[in-house]
Amino acid sequence: MRIVGPSLRWRVAMAFGLVSLVLTGALATVTWNLASGYMLRQREDSAVLQATVDVRLVEASLRAGSGGLRDLLAGLTTDSGSTVLLEREDGWLTSGRQVDPAALPRPLMELAEAGVPARQRVVVDGVLVIAVTLPVATDGSTYVELFPLPELDRTFRFLSAVLIAGVATSAVLAVTLGSWLGRRALRPLTELTAAASRVAGGDLGTRLPDTADPDLAPLTSSFNRTAGALEARVRRDIRFAGDVSHELRSPLTTMANAAAVLERRRDELGGTSRQALDLLTGEVDRFQRMVVDLLEISREDPDAADPVDLLDLGELVAAALAVRPGPAPAVERAAAPVLVRGDRRRLDRVVVNLLDNADRYGGGPVRVGVTRHAGRARVEVDDAGPGVPEHLREQVFERFTRGTRAGRRGDDGGTGLGLALVAQHVDRHGGTVHVCDRPGGGARFVVELPEAAP
Amino acid sequence: MGRGPALNTDRGAEAPTRLLLVEDDARIRQALRMALADEGCEVVEAPDGESALAALAGTPVDVVLLDLMLPGVGGLEVCRTLRARGNLPIIIVSARADHRDVIAGLEAGADDYVTKPLVAAVLAARIRALLRRRAPGTTGVATVVRAGDLEIRPDEQVVLRGGRPVHLTRTEFGVLLELASAGGRVVTREALLRRVWGYDYVADTRLLDVHVRRLRRKVEDDPDDPRCVLTVRGSGYKIGQTG
Numbered sequence: 001m002r003i004v005g006p007s008l009r010w011r012v013a014m015a016f017g018l019v020s021l022v023l024t025g026a027l028a029t030v031t032w033n034l035a036s037g038y039m040l041r042q043r044e045d046s047a048v049l050q051a052t053v054d055v056r057l058v059e060a061s062l063r064a065g066s067g068g069l070r071d072l073l074a075g076l077t078t079d080s081g082s083t084v085l086l087e088r089e090d091g092w093l094t095s096g097r098q099v100d101p102a103a104l105p106r107p108l109m110e111l112a113e114a115g116v117p118a119r120q121r122v123v124v125d126g127v128l129v130i131a132v133t134l135p136v137a138t139d140g141s142t143y144v145e146l147f148p149l150p151e152l153d154r155t156f157r158f159l160s161a162v163l164i165a166g167v168a169t170s171a172v173l174a175v176t177l178g179s180w181l182g183r184r185a186l187r188p189l190t191e192l193t194a195a196a197s198r199v200a201g202g203d204l205g206t207r208l209p210d211t212a213d214p215d216l217a218p219l220t221s222s223f224n225r226t227a228g229a230l231e232a233r234v235r236r237d238i239r240f241a242g243d244v245s246h247e248l249r250s251p252l253t254t255m256a257n258a259a260a261v262l263e264r265r266r267d268e269l270g271g272t273s274r275q276a277l278d279l280l281t282g283e284v285d286r287f288q289r290m291v292v293d294l295l296e297i298s299r300e301d302p303d304a305a306d307p308v309d310l311l312d313l314g315e316l317v318a319a320a321l322a323v324r325p326g327p328a329p330a331v332e333r334a335a336a337p338v339l340v341r342g343d344r345r346r347l348d349r350v351v352v353n354l355l356d357n358a359d360r361y362g363g364g365p366v367r368v369g370v371t372r373h374a375g376r377a378r379v380e381v382d383d384a385g386p387g388v389p390e391h392l393r394e395q396v397f398e399r400f401t402r403g404t405r406a407g408r409r410g411d412d413g414g415t416g417l418g419l420a421l422v423a424q425h426v427d428r429h430g431g432t433v434h435v436c437d438r439p440g441g442g443a444r445f446v447v448e449l450p451e452a453a454p
Numbered sequence: 455m456g457r458g459p460a461l462n463t464d465r466g467a468e469a470p471t472r473l474l475l476v477e478d479d480a481r482i483r484q485a486l487r488m489a490l491a492d493e494g495c496e497v498v499e500a501p502d503g504e505s506a507l508a509a510l511a512g513t514p515v516d517v518v519l520l521d522l523m524l525p526g527v528g529g530l531e532v533c534r535t536l537r538a539r540g541n542l543p544i545i546i547v548s549a550r551a552d553h554r555d556v557i558a559g560l561e562a563g564a565d566d567y568v569t570k571p572l573v574a575a576v577l578a579a580r581i582r583a584l585l586r587r588r589a590p591g592t593t594g595v596a597t598v599v600r601a602g603d604l605e606i607r608p609d610e611q612v613v614l615r616g617g618r619p620v621h622l623t624r625t626e627f628g629v630l631l632e633l634a635s636a637g638g639r640v641v642t643r644e645a646l647l648r649r650v651w652g653y654d655y656v657a658d659t660r661l662l663d664v665h666v667r668r669l670r671r672k673v674e675d676d677p678d679d680p681r682c683v684l685t686v687r688g689s690g691y692k693i694g695q696t697g
Binding site: 246249250251252253254255256257258260261264288291292295296299309310319344345 | 479484660
């Protein structure tokens with residue numbers, strides 16, 4: 001069973017983010033509690049002090065006679081924005097911002113009426129205030145003073161905003177850092193993946209660069225060892241095929257010439273001998289072509305000394321068609337020369353093999369196109385045969401596959417290497433080859449090569 | 455019994471073409487001797503380089519067929535020795551088809567290079583083409599042709615450069631004469647291969663390129679900056695008018 005979750009990198013990033021969130025969150029909470037508690041206490045203490053002073057003034061005023069009480073109260077509340085409530089026999093005397101005594105919390109008022117000094121943070125009419133109640137010593141009436149806290153409120157808002165922003169920022173940074181670290185830590189893996197796919201794609205010389213990192217060195221050396229062994233093995237196989245074909249050249253030369261000597265004297269032979277001779281010469285001929293093809297396909301790395309010419313594909317195709325027996329197919333050529341850079345011999349082989357293939361399996365080529373297509377030079381060889389079924393379209397370019405005729409090698413006379421050689425030569429020139437349906441029936445083999453500037 | 459067309463030879467029109475076959479594999483020698491005899495050639499056999507050189511001292515031959523992989527003195531060495539001695543036509547018959555082998559063989563002075571496996575008919579066609587271009591007085595160009603400071607006398611197969619004879623193999627001579635006869639017009643590689651080597655169609659033009667290189671070494675002041683035998687990129691060669 002395989003659960004597809006978020007990638008390793010994202011899991012690392014998320015873990016970083018989460019840890020950062022918890023840590024900075026806790027830190028912010030503690031900071032908030034300490035700072036806000038401290039500031040509130042300071043403010044309450046100063047509020048109580050202020051109220052105590054104010055109530056002394058009120059007591060003094062009451063003792064001196066009630067004439068200046070109202071003015072006094074007004075004076076107490078003028079600058080501070082506070083509210084003073086004084087309970088008289090005839091009800092509440094209010095100064096400053098008008099507040100209904102009923103809006104104050106009941107427990108506080110009960111304490112005040114009982115003559116107990118008390119303080120409490122309350123919100124009155126949407127404003128945070130500290131309410132301080134004190135008994136008035138002269139007549140036992142209740143004194144309540146409300147101190148609004150606009151600065152403190154603003155400070156708290158600012159502090160909380162800063163803390164929240166800090167937590168969020170650090171979480172985002174941690175996720176980014178985690179992601180970056182994850183990518184960095186996984187880079188060797190990414191490189192390994194890329195290298196492995198290059199090897200799978202046929203670039204057997206791919207190696208990882210040596211590293212001094214003790215965590216990575218085993219991985220790197222193990223990969224390089226594996227790739228090296230694979231390369232050696234593949235090269236050995238290829239060389240073996242080449243060596244075998246090479247060794248076959250000498251006996252084949254003898255056989256071919258001995259067969260030619262017999263062929264010249266076929267008139268001297270009886271009917272059965274003649275049939276046998278025909279079989280022999282036919283097969284020796286095919287054997288020769290097969291050995292030549294095998295040698296060509298098992299040639300190792302592109303030879304650095306291989307000639308590279310500027311070639312006109314149209315001329316190449318025309319020249320190849322000119323020496324072919326049988327009816328010539330229609331040729332469609334682009335107006336301007338279609339130029340490529342490459343090895344003339346190999347590209348000629350590509351064209352000839354495609355034409356031979358059309359002869360063998362498609363009833364002969366019916367059209368050859370030399371065009372350019374999106375910056376690529378393009379050769380199309382069309383036949384009007386049965387076409388190549390979808391599931392064989394990759395396979396026909398492999399060695400010794402004969403498409404739908406696989407296993408029926410009786411009469412086609414092919415070597416089974418023609419299209420494989422096409423694919424190899426085209427690949428060596430940085431091009432591609434594929435087969436598709438020809439409009440109107442049959443197969444269309446398409447070779448695309450990088451176009452060269454004239 | 456069909457016989458191949460009679461081959462022109464340097465030794466006289468009546469005698470069959472005589473070939474020296476230098477090949478270490480006895481079976482190949484035997485098979486090729488029989489098959490080449492059917493093509494109208496007389497084959498002298500030599501199993502290694504030393505005996506080949508020894509055989510040449512006593513027997514005049516028209517063409518040497520030379521394998522590269524020989525015991526003792528290697529094929530390339532034999533080729534160089536023969537070329538140093540003179541103009542004897544040499545065709546390398548080798549199992550090696552790699553580019554550098556072909557180049558090395560041609561650079562050693564061979565006129566042609568064919569790879570095994572091959573049949574005598576193909577070999578005979580090559581020999582015929584080689585002898586055709588080597589037969590004096592058969593070029594059909596009677597007058598003296600000039601190209602720059604070169605004076606080409608087809609009848610005598612002589613090239614004079616500033617009045618002094620230049621020693622060319624006849625393949626090199628053939629290439630130079632074809633180019634000079636075109637009088638500064640471009641001669642395509644295909645045309646040169648057809649006219650000089652007698653090939654109908656050869657995709658492999660290394661043969662020509664190496665011979666042009668060798669020709670330049672003999673007729674150019676600076677072979678890396680040719681003034682006489684000029685390359686026309688992507689097409690062929692031509693003679694520089696000013697020389």
